[in-house]
Amino acid sequence: MSESKHKLIHTFGALAELGNEVANKSSFQETIKTSLHLVLGSLGIMRGGVARYSRFNHEFNMVAIRGLGEDFPLSLSLCYEDERQFLANGLEPMEIEQAKVLPFFQVYDKSFERAKLALMVPLVIRDETVGAVFLVQKATGEPYSSYDREIICAMGRHIGVAVAQRNLLAELERRADENRKLYDEMRTTYADTVKAFAAAIDRKDKYTEGHSVRVGKYCEIIAAELGWHVEEVEGAAVAGYLHDVGKLTVERRIINAPYRINAKESAELNKHPGVGYEILMPIHHPYTDVPLAAKYHHERLDGRGYPDGLYDREIPYIAKVVNLADSFDAMTTDRPYKRRRPAGEVFEDLQRNSGKQFAPEIVSALFRGMLQEVSGEVADKKFRRLLGREYMEAENIGSILQGALSGAPTITPINLMSTDN
Amino acid sequence: MESANPSDINQGKAVVLAGDYLNKLTGDLIERECRKRIDEGCRQLVVDFSRTEIVNSVGISILLGVIDTAANAGATVVFSEVNEHTAELFDMLGVSRHALVNPN
Numbered sequence: 143m144s145e146s147k148h149k150l151i152h153t154f155g156a157l158a159e160l161g162n163e164v165a166n167k168s169s170f171q172e173t174i175k176t177s178l179h180l181v182l183g184s185l186g187i188m189r190g191g192v193a194r195y196s197r198f199n200h201e202f203n204m205v206a207i208r209g210l211g212e213d214f215p216l217s218l219s220l221c222y223e224d225e226r227q228f229l230a231n232g233l234e235p236m237e238i239e240q241a242k243v244l245p246f247f248q249v250y251d252k253s254f255e256r257a258k259l260a261l262m263v264p265l266v267i268r269d270e271t272v273g274a275v276f277l278v279q280k281a282t283g284e285p286y287s288s289y290d291r292e293i294i295c296a297m298g299r300h301i302g303v304a305v306a307q308r309n310l311l312a313e314l315e316r317r318a319d320e321n322r323k324l325y326d327e328m329r330t331t332y333a334d335t336v337k338a339f340a341a342a343i344d345r346k347d348k349y350t351e352g353h354s355v356r357v358g359k360y361c362e363i364i365a366a367e368l369g370w371h372v373e374e375v376e377g378a379a380v381a382g383y384l385h386d387v388g389k390l391t392v393e394r395r396i397i398n399a400p401y402r403i404n405a406k407e408s409a410e411l412n413k414h415p416g417v418g419y420e421i422l423m424p425i426h427h428p429y430t431d432v433p434l435a436a437k438y439h440h441e442r443l444d445g446r447g448y449p450d451g452l453y454d455r456e457i458p459y460i461a462k463v464v465n466l467a468d469s470f471d472a473m474t475t476d477r478p479y480k481r482r483r484p485a486g487e488v489f490e491d492l493q494r495n496s497g498k499q500f501a502p503e504i505v506s507a508l509f510r511g512m513l514q515e516v517s518g519e520v521a522d523k524k525f526r527r528l529l530g531r532e533y534m535e536a537e538n539i540g541s542i543l544q545g546a547l548s549g550a551p552t553i554t555p556i557n558l559m560s561t562d563n
Numbered sequence: 564m565e566s567a568n569p570s571d572i573n574q575g576k577a578v579v580l581a582g583d584y585l586n587k588l589t590g591d592l593i594e595r596e597c598r599k600r601i602d603e604g605c606r607q608l609v610v611d612f613s614r615t616e617i618v619n620s621v622g623i624s625i626l627l628g629v630i631d632t633a634a635n636a637g638a639t640v641v642f643s644e645v646n647e648h649t650a651e652l653f654d655m656l657g658v659s660r661h662a663l664v665n666p667n
Contacts, residue, residue: 145651145655148651148652148655149655152620152652152655152656155619155620156619156620159619159620159621176587176621178624179587179590179620179621179624179625180620180621180624182620182623182624182627183619183620183621183622183623183624183625183627183656184620184623185656186623186627186655186656186657186658187624187627188627188630188631188661189627189631208624208628209628209631280656280657281627281656281657281658281660281661282656282657282660283657283660284657
């Protein structure tokens with residue numbers, strides 16, 4: 143085989159390998175290290191290095207280096223004139239001797255001389271300097287031919303693309319990180335706003351102060367017990383916090399009436415789910431079912447609820463969760479016309495109305511959550527904080543819950559709270 | 564790549580056996596082994612190519628690195644049992660200017 147043919151095959155082999163290397167999913171460092179090997183090995187170049195350009199710091203940072211000596215700078219600062227010249231030059235290899243007029247070369251002249259650099263190739267991709275390749279003389283001792291330069295230029299383009307891709311990825315990661323932080327801040331702001339709203343709703347009713355917040359927390363416990371995804375659990379809590387937002391438009395004297403309200407007043411009060419829906423609907427919530435939870439949290443499985451008298455499957459699932467949490471809180475807190483009821487009586491009521499007013503598996507989820515706390519299976523005493531120690535230490539509460547759960551539905555519905563994100 | 568037989572390491576001479584294909588995977592191992600021998604005081608490093616059929620560009624770069632390391636340590640490098648194709652490649656790329664190449 144003639145030498146030129148042999149050389150051609152060897153060089154094309156290197157180019158093909160370089161293309162593969164850039165296209166595959168190796169780490170960036172590994173890709174650049176192999177790329178440098180391929181450039182050096184394709185033309186028999188003793189030593190060299192590849193640098194990545196940082197446009198923020200205006201410097202070349204060496205990514206791969208072979209044999210250039212321990213004192214070769216790992217970071218090389220550039221000035222505006224250097225950058226301008228590199229852009230004007232493009233991917234064309236620059237002879238070190240000719241490029242010595244540039245400020246960059248004057249600063250690092252000694253280092254380049256010690257390393258015996260012969261060529262420098264600015265990696266210019268889409269009119270942007272992304273890096274550089276530094277090369278010493280060929281092992282043959284011959285000067286670089288035009289053929290060699292073309293090969294170096296072609297290989298430089300491959301390496302430049304790899305560096306540009308890496309820069310793009312780093313930029314995307316930076317932006318994604320920024321977006322994540324912004325999103326987290328927005329979520330925090332949203333959560334704080336929701337809690338502020340809940341507090342505002344609760345302030346209107348002096349007898350049920352803290353009701354919305356408690357319902358939100360019960361919804362959270364139930365949703366977690368139902369095995370919902372973390373964002374759906376958050377959504378359930380929000381639905382609980384805001385379920386009574388419509389009460390903001392109901393007269394305070396009706397809400398705070400220290401007696402059983404009459405039919406007219408009741409009709410006025412019963413408008414709050416629809417009003418709540420209208421208030422919440424125009425808001426872009428991260429959880430889409432929040433307005434529906436407000437609208438239908440007084441519906442019952444047997445169709446005897448309001449405002450629309452919906453039946454079981456017609457009721458949005460989140461509204462069923464809020465319904466139970468709302469009723470449970472009403473039963474376990476003092477009202478102007480009624481003292482709170484003992485735990486045993488509440489459990490009995492919930493069981494009796496399971497399948498009529500409440501979804502059985504949601505009642506079971508609430509019971510399970512309580513039982514885990516009573517039996518010490520979970521350390522976090524959420525119910526104790528909400529109901530008080532005395533209430534949770536009522537006699538036989540554990541065995542009543544166990545009894546209620548035996549034979550109770552074990553189906554755990556999932557994915558019932560839709561989210562926007 | 565197989566490491567050298569201890570009997571081959573004497574009087575400052577070490578033999579490192581290259582595998583059948585000197586590429587990215589095997590090249591790093593050979594380079595590490597050669598550096599280790601040189602650090603141990605070897606003054607003549609013999610890389611045995613008797614089982615090597617192909618040396619690609621990565622392989623050439625690694626061998627040039629071995630030559631460079633050896634030269635800096637005052638050691639010499641011999642590439643032995645090199646097949647005709649590889650010997651031509653070494654000549655063409657100037658490898659043979661910096662190391663003794665013994666064809667098989």
